[in-house]
Every structure is written in structure tokens, then in C-alpha cells.
Amino acid sequence: DELVQQMYDDLYDGMKEEIEEGVNILLERKWTPYDILTQSLVGGMTIVGNDFRDGILFVPEVLLAANAMKGGMNILKPLLIETGAPRMGKLVIGTVKGDIHDIGKNLVAMMMEGAGFEVVDLGINNPVENYIDTAKAEGADIIGMSALLTTTMPYMKIVIDTMVEHGIRDDYFVFVGGAPLNEEFGKAIGADAYCRDAAVAVETAKEFIA
Numbered sequence: 001d002e003l004v005q006q007m008y009d010d011l012y013d014g015m016k017e018e019i020e021e022g023v024n025i026l027l028e029r030k031w032t033p034y035d036i037l038t039q040s041l042v043g044g045m046t047i048v049g050n051d052f053r054d055g056i057l058f059v060p061e062v063l064l065a066a067n068a069m070k071g072g073m074n075i076l077k078p079l080l081i082e083t084g085a086p087r088m089g090k091l092v093i094g095t096v097k098g099d100i101h102d103i104g105k106n107l108v109a110m111m112m113e114g115a116g117f118e119v120v121d122l123g124i125n126n127p128v129e130n131y132i133d134t135a136k137a138e139g140a141d142i143i144g145m146s147a148l149l150t151t152t153m154p155y156m157k158i159v160i161d162t163m164v165e166h167g168i169r170d171d172y173f174v175f176v177g178g179a180p181l182n183e184e185f186g187k188a189i190g191a192d193a194y195c196r197d198a199a200v201a202v203e204t205a206k207e208f209i210a
């Protein structure tokens with residue numbers, strides 16, 4: 001698709017307005033919000049990620065790309081949420097301490113809301129107390145943690161260990177996700193589930209809550 005190719009280029013170049021326009025055009029063409037998210041936006045960010053890894057793009061450029069992506073996501077958010085689904089349960093989600101990546105976490109939050117879950121978004125760089133205190137105060141069913149760095153993913157274990165220490169581990173389901181994680185890591189740190197992507201997070205939450 002020519003427009004999707006163009007959007008990959010625009011995302012790469014951090015062109016927020018063009019990305020917003022592209023999203024609107026795809027909506028007019030009756031693409032589903034989910035397909036727009038996964039195919040044009042996440043697809044474009046994967047290209048950015050590869051060139052970031054390879055030293056072709058640097059932090060300032062990637063920040064612009066992230067900002068453009070968020071512009072597109074903001075248009076899709078109300079559409080993903082407008083499902084009128086019955087309330088399913090409550091998720092407290094945040095990116096762990098030391099980590100400021102929030103696009104994947106935002107996507108999970110968005111899709112969970114779309115599926116009828118109540119979502120409390122803690123944002124980025126969260127110490128263990130943020131998860132525990134908020135989950136308690138909000139009466140959450142699920143605690144979700146996101147990490148995008150190999151250096152920050154071990155912090156997820158600190159959160160779970162602290163829950164065990166406080167005798168509250170079994171009060172919540174703990175879901176973890178983020179690009180550097182895998183199934184094995186999730187098991188090793190004692191999470192209830194590792195979620196490969198936002199759609200899997202929704203499916204898993206439904207399984208656990210139903």
C-alpha cells in the first residue's frame with residue numbers, strides 16, 4: 001500500500017501532522033483502528049527501531065518519531081475504546097523504574113480499555129511503591145509492567161519479590177511485557193503471564209478474569 005509506505009517514511013522523519021493525516025485517510029478507507037495501529041504505526045516504528053539499533057538514527061530523531069506515533073495513536077484511542085464493552089476488571093500498568101519508553105505500554109493500556117477493562121496508567125519510571133500502593137488503593141485485579149531495556153527488566157522481579165514480602169503477591173495477577181522479554185523470563189521472575197503484544201495482553205486478561 002502506497003500510503004502505508006509513505007507513513008513509514010513520515011514516521012521515520014517524525015512528521016506528526018502527516019502521520020495524523022495518514023491515519024485519518026486510512027480511517028476513511030474503512031481500515032479498522034487496530035489494523036492502522038499494528039500495520040502502519042507499529043510497522044513504521046519497527047523500521048525506526050532497526051536503524052536506531054544500527055546507529056543510523058539517534059535519540060532526537062527517535063523522539064520525533066515517537067511523538068509522531070503518539071499523534072496517530074491519539075486519533076485511534078477513542079475509536080478503540082468506543083466498543084461499549086461491559087467492564088471487565090481493573091488494570092494498573094506502568095513502565096518500570098529507570099525506563100522511559102511508553103509507547104508499547106500506552107498501546108496495551110488503550111487496547112485493554114477498548115476491551116472493557118478499567119485502566120490506571122502510572123506512566124513511566126515507576127518504583128515498586130507506585131505499583132503496590134496504586135493497586136491497593138484502586139482495588140486492581142491486574143498489575144502490568146512494561147520494560148524496553150535489558151537493564152530495566154530485572155526491576156520487574158524486584159516488584160514481584162516485594163509483593164511476596166508484603167504478603168500481597170496473590171492478591172493480583174501480574175502481567176509483564178516489552179520487547180526484550182520472553183516467556184522464560186516471565187516464568188523465572190514469577191509473573192503470571194508474559195504478553196508478547198497488546199492483543200495478547202487483552203486475551204490473557206480475559207482468560208484470567210473470566
Ligand code: B1M
Nearest residue numbers: 049053100101102103104144146149150177178179197198
Ligand atoms: Co529506546 N531503546 N532507548 N528510545 N527505543 C530501544 C528499546 C532499543 C531496543 C533500540 C535498539 O537499540 N534497537 C534499545 C534497547 C537495547 C536493550 O536494552 N536491549 C534502546 C535504547 C538503548 C535506548 C537508550 C538507552 C538510548 C540512549 O539513550 N543511548 C534510551 C534509554 C532511555 C530510558 O528509558 N532510560 C532510549 C530512549 C528512547 C527514546 C526516548 C528516544 C524513545 C522512547 C520514546 C517513548 O517511548 N516515548 C525510544 C524508542 C522509541 C525506542 C524504539 C525505537 C521503539 C520502542 C517502541 O516504542 N516500540 C526501541 C526499538 C525497538 O523496540 N525496536 C528502542 C513500539 C512499541 C509498540 O513496541 O514497546 O515493544 P513495544 O511494545 C509492544 C510489546 O513489547 C508489548 O506490547 C506492545 C504493543 O504490542 N508490551 C507489553 C510492551 N509493554 C508491555 C506491557 C505489558 C504487556 C505487553 O504489560 C502487561
